[in-house]
Amino acid sequence: MKYKIIKFSIIDSTNNEAKRIVSSGKAVPSVILAHIQTAGRGRYNRKWEHGQGNLYMSVLTPLECHLSKASELSFVIGLATYEVVDTLCNKIDTIGANDNITNNIKLKWPNDIFIGNHKLGGILLESITHTNQTWIIIGIGLNLQKAPTKYSVSLKDCGVTIKPDDILNMIIESFQKYKQMWSLRGFSHIRTLWLQHAYKLGNQVNVGDMNSSITGIFESIDETGAMILRLSSGETYNMSIGEMFF
Ligand code: BTN
Numbered sequence: 728m729k730y731k732i733i734k735f736s737i738i739d740s741t742n743n744e745a746k747r748i749v750s751s752g753k754a755v756p757s758v759i760l761a762h763i764q765t766a767g768r769g770r771y772n773r774k775w776e777h778g779q780g781n782l783y784m785s786v787l788t789p790l791e792c793h794l795s796k797a798s799e800l801s802f803v804i805g806l807a808t809y810e811v812v813d814t815l816c817n818k819i820d821t822i823g824a825n826d827n828i829t830n831n832i833k834l835k836w837p838n839d840i841f842i843g844n845h846k847l848g849g850i851l852l853e854s855i856t857h858t859n860q861t862w863i864i865i866g867i868g869l870n871l872q873k874a875p876t877k878y879s880v881s882l883k884d885c886g887v888t889i890k891p892d893d894i895l896n897m898i899i900e901s902f903q904k905y906k907q908m909w910s911l912r913g914f915s916h917i918r919t920l921w922l923q924h925a926y927k928l929g930n931q932v933n934v935g936d937m938n939s940s941i942t943g944i945f946e947s948i949d950e951t952g953a954m955i956l957r958l959s960s961g962e963t964y965n966m967s968i969g970e971m972f973f
Contacts, residue, residue, distance in 0.1 A: 790863050941956065
């Protein structure tokens with residue numbers, strides 16, 4: 728699929744812009760990039776902090792499967808982002824500057840990217856329907872230059888210097904590759920690859936939402952992308968929505 732690239736120096740939110748494009752009735756598959764976001768949003772409507780020089784992009788793509796399978800795209804884009812970050816960090820590793828970054832790049836269920844125990848970026852998946860066509864918006868925020876909080880990390884902190892416009896092209900290319908793999912081989916293949924980089928797999932984790940949480944061993948993800956937790960009772964619990972606190 729060919730994506731139209733649309734760039735802004737400043738915008739409220741690239742995901743909002745994607746929604747406006749769909750509402751205008753003139754949507755085509757697009758990638759929206761902004762250098763500054765004044766109202767960036769994270770999951771659960773949290774504010775997504777703006778750090779100068781970071782990546783703010785949204786992929787706008789028509790829904791080509793059942794809506795219930797659209798969340799699989801967050802694993803597809805997660806793998807693409809992982810691959811790009813890994814490639815960039817590997818270049819640094821081969822010149823001996825830091826040889827354990829690449830082993831510490833992880834995908835945190837359901838859609839964050841971590842280096843060590845710090846967040847490098849996040850993904851916000853949304854959908855919007857206009858005249859019978861549903862579109863999926865995949866928003867990606869990645870700390871290239873600046874880690875906005877003490878819980879986050881930037882690629883610059885890892886010795887990697889890359890501009891938003893350059894990493895955008897790498898992510899689109901890798902996304903196309905994994906999206907095709909998803910169409911040809913199905914989610915089970917994506918799931919297997921994703922699990923190879925899963926943060927805290929096999930460890931005790933606490934997952935939930937604003938209201939409740941549950942603790943167990945992170946055993947796997949199931950065929951829908953839900954997290955499989957082994958509880959202290961020995962039973963398993965499949966968690967389809969929520970986030971992992973530790
Ligand atoms: C999260 O970790 O909560 C998801 C963060 C997603 C942030 C990106 S930045 C580009 C796009 N536009 C937004 O307003 N949000 C996403």
